[in-house]
Amino acid sequence: MRMQKIASGIWRIRLGRPEKLTPVRMREGSVRHEALARMPSPGSAPYRSSIFRTCLTARGFIIELPMGEDEQIFGFGLQMKSFNQRGLKKVVRVNSDPVADTGDSHAPVPFYVSTRGYGVLVDTARYAAFYCGSHRRVRGAPGKPRSPGMMIEIPNTGGADVYLFAGPTMRDAVQRYNLFSGGGVLPPMWALGVWYRTSMYADEQLVRAQVAYFRDKCIPCDVFGWEPTWQTRSYSCSYRWDTGRFPDRDAILSHIAAAGYKTNLWEHAFTHPDAPFYRAMKPLAGDCEVWNGLVPDFSLPEMRALFAGYHGRELVDRGVMGFKLDECDSSDFKTPPWSFPDHTRFPSGMDGEQMHSMFGVLYQRTMAGIFRQRNLRTLGQARSSHALAASLPYVLYSDLYDHGDYLRALVNSGFSGLLWSPEVRNAGSIEELLRRVQSVILSPHALVNGFEIRNPPWLQVDVAKNNRDELLPDRREAEDEVRRWFELRMSLLPYLYANLARYWLDGVPLIRALALEWPGDEKTWKISDQWLLGDGLMVAPVIWPARKRTVYLPQAAGNGDQASGWFDFWTRERLPGGRAIEVDAPVDRIPLFVRENTILPLARPVQQVERDTVFEITAHAFGQSPAPFVLFEDDGWTYDFESGAYTLVRLSWEGGRGEVTRVNARFPGERYRVVAWESIGR
């Protein structure tokens, strides 16, 4: 066993005989060495190679590592049921409908971080089980207390590469993991606006009515999403336009684009015999069917070319700007099970277990490639992901809907290089709906999914009545409330975009658990219902029917020298850090806090983002010595920023006045115009 340095602050140890088909070995895109080199020097690896204990068994390969008595463990991807993983068992197994805290997830990731300031990635596409200090080995004298360690069992393999990510802090380890993954994704600017998905029963008339609705009512909306019905067949998929329902494909797509929306199309990858490329893909598919369709082996370049080629020509070149990739997880908890068996054989040599782990990532890559080829950025949705996915332009979603679970998933997503949307579908009441809206607009993806309903949910929360067009009497008030929240989202776009640029540049996740930011503060170890949204905002959402809640305000030092407090976003009141407070949260308020010494840029909300949109910004300087804030200015549309075609717009507040400085001014246009400054709490 030899520890090999892979990049600055990243080491690999090869244990046993690793497999060939693993996330790292199948990766595309490259390690962001230049960004890693910018990070503080990490010193030595978190573990010596001699500390790893391994064992080969009939079941697979076991790795054991010691854990400290007070060490806390976070990560494992999109976990909905638990947060701090110490004492728990997590099996990283892809599944659509996890019903218990087993580790099963749409996007399980064999990566964890520790409050001791390191990260561990086990490079496997197997359903590895992580026993995070849940069990002690029998040894030593009875009764003598010993801290249990981390035990990892990787089934069906004779070994694995383990990657270690240095700190010194847990967040540094996460950044290194994200940079190792290729850096975080920077979505196109329009994708940060509001998304609306239309009814699964939509026809031409409904689509046109909904397209008109948002504009008529001045409700911001950037993306119009279609559910299955655009195709002639959807379970499995034909990928053929349903001209019975929508006679003129190009006309309707142009109509939507002309109204300022980007079009997103639902699909999944199980391919119906009616699909034009069905015969060609047969030798490139797995040997078990799903819904009588073929399962593409997206690890094969030929398969990807076939799938992407068709989608590019027939859909993207007609104006489609993104896709929703459904059903790419698995289905062990569903009756009957629908996804391919774990023992399915694929022509690449992968089996169903490996393919389930990788399917979401491979599918995302296939579809993202269509846009990259055209130097167009996209943002889509995907129901599955796995390791090393930070750079992929997809946001996870689910058919589950518990609000608490959705928020826990959001808070956890930042540990593993994932984006997640706590999407809004419907609710039992307008109040409940508004609580969902408040959460989603302060997440990476402001998505309302009306797939079940003919009218937006705020016009009628009851699904049956909604579909009979029996709208609520007080729907205009609800509409006004929703518009207000969507406008808040739109005003946050430059701020969000700047933070996502940091995700790309430095690997700092947009959504961060309090424990990720303040791992030394024990009180943060159990808080899974608050998150940092970028560097300057902290969100403390309210779950219906609550109208107040406890909020923990950490000692917010780190953004400036004496900084240790927060400002209430709504009242501007300064609140000292290092304590929990009770806050009232009437229906029209989500508890939201600005970190002391933050400059928060808020834009005048636009209805939708165009290629030439210029944001008119008011810069709000909170605290006595605000740290500069850097906006990221580029075309918001292409990948040219990757070649340096961007400008850093530095907002600073010194000597009682604000200043705007453009650094690295390599983007020729202007996206941001600072029209006013405000100083709060000086």
Next chain:
Amino acid sequence: MRMQKIASGIWRIRLGRPEKLTPVRMREGSVRHEALARMPSPGSAPYRSSIFRTCLTARGFIIELPMGEDEQIFGFGLQMKSFNQRGLKKVVRVNSDPVADTGDSHAPVPFYVSTRGYGVLVDTARYAAFYCGSHRRVRGAPGKPRSPGMMIEIPNTGGADVYLFAGPTMRDAVQRYNLFSGGGVLPPMWALGVWYRTSMYADEQLVRAQVAYFRDKCIPCDVFGWEPTWQTRSYSCSYRWDTGRFPDRDAILSHIAAAGYKTNLWEHAFTHPDAPFYRAMKPLAGDCEVWNGLVPDFSLPEMRALFAGYHGRELVDRGVMGFKLDECDSSDFKTPPWSFPDHTRFPSGMDGEQMHSMFGVLYQRTMAGIFRQRNLRTLGQARSSHALAASLPYVLYSDLYDHGDYLRALVNSGFSGLLWSPEVRNAGSIEELLRRVQSVILSPHALVNGFEIRNPPWLQVDVAKNNRDELLPDRREAEDEVRRWFELRMSLLPYLYANLARYWLDGVPLIRALALEWPGDEKTWKISDQWLLGDGLMVAPVIWPARKRTVYLPQAAGNGDQASGWFDFWTRERLPGGRAIEVDAPVDRIPLFVRENTILPLARPVQQVERDTVFEITAHAFGQSPAPFVLFEDDGWTYDFESGAYTLVRLSWEGGRGEVTRVNARFPGERYRVVAWESIGR
């Protein structure tokens, strides 16, 4: 691949390289050849050996078998969530709290039967997955309909023995499986009476009060069960009597016995350092702890001798008549997980996966051996079981409590040689409680478990109030109702005992799904909420808050020549078979039906079964040409019946009068006295 005949109607095919540690290879007790030979000649094996397709992969071993278009599949042990398994995936993985229809169960069994009249046992202790026609392989022309087959994936092995059980009927296959397992268990007669488990907070005073209660109120009760508190330590277990709480062990045990009860003690097998044999067992235990205790390797004779020796000397020889074996399943759906990891290593060479599958069976064997050594029959409870368990004197139970799931488990139990109790704990109302009581007294095990409450649940259903001794005002009426149901149970004892004797003699399960009895009748394929209780009774339970239900009455031919109908147990009305009826079920009625041409012996209820109890029986002859009914007469106490020390008491009705004939009269005593005859529906 060679098909080898193992016994009459049973074949083995060795596929790949089977493992050594499997249910069949670790079996004890012998195949019941003499009983198998009594069955109708089976002809040839259900499959030719050439029909098996197998494949060795990195994950394990795959076996494929064809399935007919209309073939229905049942079995896989104690499944709670589904009944007809066609189209489903079942993983036979031991788990305490399955939350979805995954196959996980307290007692999963890698055995299934088909409506085509055969059974298949895959001899593995691995978590095998059975895809019961849920997926089609890709082959042939697209769109051409092909029936999907059975795909079995056994992880972590290079092969397995598959045992085939001939029909001609599905029930024949089940009987052969049970006889291959050693034959069904015949419990001691007292174990068929009512069981009551006392509060987990019980002290000497409460135990004495409860012991007195049943006798004072003339409520039948045969077994008094203790929960954890008899021990000084219970998580993990010390197995030491808690003399703080119960100062004189022998005195209290004698007191209970003197009042006519049998004592049953709760425990589990995870052994606390305080246990007297802790040090001795350390080299005989697994290498991971549970609750800081050791996990015994019960596959080792030394370990069994240690554990059984202590229990025999200290508890059984003091009068304890049985044990409740808790926590012997596994805990994947619990947070945190408590049972030993799947990768635990045991000194026998078993790993945690194999041990989880076998742990319940091995623990049962260990404990059953204590009693067999003393020629005493026992019946205990166990929370886990697996293949070939039919002859073990244990009834399964659960901490789950959904009434519908409990009844589905009951109906499924008969496919796999298991006994199960839909135990009564508490309820939201007296009506709900009575519905539970009605189900449980018509099951193998009439158990009320008051572990959470100080007073029997019918005195107060609210747990908190019950524990404050705030009893219901109308508790006496509830008590009267419960007494009535318990008396019905006691009147059924000779009937139940006779049917369990058939389980032992011929392998016919006591509890049978309608599909098991009438597999040719498609309507039975989905009925999981009715069961046959022995040959003559059909139970159609009511789940609160229903007060009526649909009951399917099959064409009940088979018990006599023209037999095709049923009698309502309560009204004695004759009901033609082959149709569904709506029945009213007021709170004081559970729909219960007697098969036409059945002689049903009902006893005058006793309070408890003594060694010399003689049952006074009224024989009820239903229909025009009742088939004889055979009572099983023995000491009801020892294993002497296995050496032939029993008498068959044949009740027949011919020429307008009943007759009692004693056949094989090798039991010297008399247990049954027929005091009256009644003829119904002549």
